Amino acid sequence: MANLDNVKIMNPADSKIPEGPIAEKWTNYKAHQKLVNPANKRKLDVIVVGTGLAGASAASTLAELGFNVLNFCIQDSPRRAHSIAAQGGINAAKNYQNDGDSVYRLFYDTVKGGDYRAREANVYRLAEVANNIIDQCVAQGVPFAREYGGLLANRSFGGAQVSRTFYAKGQTGQQLLLGAYSSLNRQIQLGKVKSYNRYEMHELVLIKDKDGVERARGIIAKNLVTGKFERFAAHAVVIATGGYGNTYFLSTNAMGCNCSAAMACYRKGAYFANPAFVQIHPTCIPVHGDKQSKLTLMSESLRNDGRIWVPKNIEDAVKLQKGQIKGSDIPEEDRDYYLERRYPAFGNLVPRDVASRAAKERCDAGFGVNNTGLAVFLDFSEAINRLGIDVVRQRYGNLFDMYEEITDVNPGEFANEKNGVKYYNPMMIFPAIHYTMGGIWVDYELQTSVKGLFAIGECNFSDHGANRLGASALMQGLADGYFVLPYTIQNYLSDQITVPHFQTNTPEFDAAEAKCIADEEKLMNIKGTRSVDSIHKELGHIMWEYVGMARDKEGLELAISKLKDLRKTFEKDLFVPGTMDGMNIELDKAFRLNDFITMGELIAYDALSRNESCGGHFRTEYQTEEGEAKRDDQNCFYVSCWEYEGSDDKAPELIKEPLHYEAIKVQTRNYKS
């Protein structure tokens, strides 16, 4: 067990938060940071791992500044990174709608939405640069939705009382990523970015400088087509490799999303922060069977016009579960719009963690509406009756079609009329793992606890606290890549201008590559009976059952012991077919699964050590009489940072970074009034 009694406290200076009032910190930082002059920039190499919104925007912007960039992705093209699947939109405080928005309000909503567990200064900077992102993307030719007058359109999203979300149909992530990809392509064409597709980072290489300080100086990456390991050196390494949601096996993440690059950094001394903060998204298509490979998200934007409900009467729920009646058979007066009932001020637009828990509460009470009892309705009848089907289809048509393709039910289809009210087929939804707020610990400069190693986008922990608001992930990924890292990394690189280009024929690279080969040989030589997926599914069950939407001490302790047993199963009974020569997709999956198991333990340790409920982390021991999350600001007002203890078998050590709020008064989150 982690020793939780004598935890280390981080030195407040380590987070490198600039002096001054919150609104001036970033301006002050930029005014006083060290820069690298243009002639020196071309002497410096930067590795960027990942090509999602954070990775692609960072790689292209660093190259525009003049640095030499090496950019890696595991897919066949940088354009396929999972940012592409983000549907809803991107937030910014433009106040184009004249509805009272401001940088401060975006900052405030994000801190509040994160249940007061984010670092205040980072979030303010995020809100500050958000407006620049919209300008940048429009200049790239991103086709955001517009009004007839030619100006940009906005919509509202959960956790906010203003309309500040910019969108491109239901494909905002795709359009923003293709924008970043276009800038990246320009730099590849200009020779400033070298692009390595179908390469996976396996190891981080540290080299001591003349003062004996270990610095990140390169990576070992596997060419997934040839199966060979290759060495890459640089003056700094940036990881932008996304989140760890696939630890749960079933999630809305893409099949290839994994946490191995982050785990490689963790094992080399980068702290992992707040791993227990995992977002469970309320509007996903429910699980249909045990052969399912992933879960599909239905955009949160549906909650703008869709109303979430379950039957008022348990008898109706039982009939729905048995398939004897349909949702449209239940009249208005027998429907329980439980979000509107419990949270009158925000209604269906409460933040994701609140909506997910409320759905679980109703289903646990027996009111689930499908054959497994694990689904609630999302209904458009009221919106269609108010706006007409054409307007509703214009807004959500592609999502309706997607839903129909998967479930064979069309949500916009007229189903029934009772007492003069027309009812349409509702969607069925249920919460699923979607995003991970936790990640590699970074300071204000986005540098990890390893010198020269930076982490950006979902893969760091910095801006979302214990819960992320909708349309904020795209904002953070692009803020880090376009407007934060290109400044802050120079403060580090300015000291490195006399360091020549690195060679890869050093003992450090030899040792790192030898380790990668030995690790793969170990996996190949187990020669057991279990496939990678069968063990991964078992991992997912343990995680969802004990480290999912509701957690308690007993369950978490059980989870940790089950995960230890699972690791033994993995090490003794795994079977990987084929050889190490050439492409071996099972071997690549086995490599990732090893890290998912370590990650699973890390999530469980963190969940166990955080004795409170906040945001996506809900401990059943800590709740109010009404079932709302109960934070403990007295004892838990900190970022948990986990330090690797040299072996996956050892429990990691907890270091606490205390939070300090100057601008915002910490209070109980209230979405009721």
Add this chain to the structure above:
Amino acid sequence: MEENIMKVNLRVWRQAGPKAQGAFVTYNNVETTPDTSFLETLDILNETLIEKGEEPIVFDHDCREGICGMCSLYINGHPHGPATGATTCQLYMRRFANGETITVEPWRSAAFPVIKDLMVDRNAFDKIQQAGGYVSFNCGGAQDANNLPISKVKADEAMDSASCIGCGACVAACKNGSAMLFVSAKISQLALLPQGEVEKDRRVRAMVAKMDELGFGNCTNTGACAAECPKNIKLANIGRMNRMFIAAKCKE
């Protein structure tokens, strides 16, 4: 849980490497359900292959929600299978009959060589985009987004063209192996917007030249590309690109 078991026979192209001789292998009686996706059915088959100690079938896939463009597959003679306006990962087994034999091939195109089994190399698409699929400006110099009003009609049209996911179905469907739907989608998106206006001639010349250089065929207006496109990219994009190309060439 409702489980209507159905069985299908999968006739799959297996090829050990880029230069190896490939062949169809038929796997009979693969058990699945109508609510299972086509790729999940391949997962099920792969699990049984691994149980037998064999190597699984390699195919490209990632997001499994129809947006990343990674999945491909020629299924029963159609790129992305029988459904229209959907990718392979959005294809569900209820589209097939119980007991049906389903033929699964990689993309057919000289410009997309096979890497292994059903996985192909689509790097040529990236190279075309690198030749000019962007607006040339550096991050940081943009004006306020609302200083540039754009008509909703134009913006929506640009959005439709920008929906291309770069999967390569258009090339695979075309008897000439032409990439013109893919190339024209990007050219149209930027041509419809004022941001792309400044360098439109340069862009169309560079992208078309790169497309020709990489060995893609020409368009003969068959329309198979648009018919098979999972994102319904319109043939009109090709017409626009041709007009722009001629105009740009005339100015040279």
